[in-house]
Amino acid sequence: MLITLEGLDGSGKTTVWEALQDVYPDATFTREPTDSWYGEAVGRSMGDPDADPLAELFLYTADHANHLSETVRPALADGGLVIADRYSDSRFAYQGATLARSDAGIERPLEYVRGIHAAFSRPPDATIYLDLDPKTAAERAGRTDKFERDGYLAAVRDNYERLIDADPGRFHRVDATRAPEDVVARVEEIVAGLVDR
Ligand SMILES: Nc1ncnc2c1ncn2[C@@H]1O[C@H](COP(=O)(O)OP(=O)(O)O)[C@@H](O)[C@H]1O
Numbered sequence: 001m002l003i004t005l006e007g008l009d010g011s012g013k014t015t016v017w018e019a020l021q022d023v024y025p026d027a028t029f030t031r032e033p034t035d036s037w038y039g040e041a042v043g044r045s046m047g048d049p050d051a052d053p054l055a056e057l058f059l060y061t062a063d064h065a066n067h068l069s070e071t072v073r074p075a076l077a078d079g080g081l082v083i084a085d086r087y088s089d090s091r092f093a094y095q096g097a098t099l100a101r102s103d104a105g106i107e108r109p110l111e112y113v114r115g116i117h118a119a120f121s122r123p124p125d126a127t128i129y130l131d132l133d134p135k136t137a138a139e140r141a142g143r144t145d146k147f148e149r150d151g152y153l154a155a156v157r158d159n160y161e162r163l164i165d166a167d168p169g170r171f172h173r174v175d176a177t178r179a180p181e182d183v184v185a186r187v188e189e190i191v192a193g194l195v196d197r
């Protein structure tokens, strides 16, 4: 079973992902961007303010393809539980928002990015969405370029909402404004329910 954690920067995904490792020591814990050289290429692009948005999408997508073949598919083939801190929905939400603001000329960016994945990706069985307002998210993530960042994260959040509307059965929304121990407890409850199913 493939369970993914999604949400804005600073929504608490890594906190939850680390807590789950104590509960499911035999599961495969993984994340995107990965620590492969593809992930490093993504990191270089993220650090470049002039990075081409379409090129960046394909770097993230290359990292995803390698993540699938190297980590996710083998673990699933062994019947394992895979828990990923970010996965394809991050691309749909973030690059959907980035492309919408760019002059790449792509009319329906979110749908475009989904379409690229449809041919080869492996959709999650369930996705836990840590729901947080953009302002708190930016503060928690320690973003200094707050005004600009807030606007961007608001667009990303809108995209997550569209993804949830399109596939409500897959998403489990968790209120990420609550205290960390409450968020972790709620996520553990959801994962236990999914694994027992
Ligand atoms: N529920 C929470 N309430 C308040 N602060 C939190 C909560 N969850 C995480 N944090 C803090 O917010 C920051 C970002 O958390 P992190 O788990 O790294 O989020 P993400 O992986 O989604 O970016 C960290 O400093 C973390 O300690």
Ligand SMILES: Cc1cn([C@H]2C[C@H](O)[C@@H](COP(=O)(O)OP(=O)(O)O)O2)c(=O)[nH]c1=O
Residues within 6 Å of the ligand: 008, 009, 010, 013, 014, 032, 033, 060, 085, 086, 087, 090, 091, 092, 094, 095, 141
């Ligand atoms: C996986 C992925 C991440 N991102 C972005 C989200 C984050 O701003 C950044 C790094 O992700 P991450 O290291 O998970 O950051 P955080 O823990 O703060 O959420 O990369 C994309 O834009 N597209 C993607 O496909």
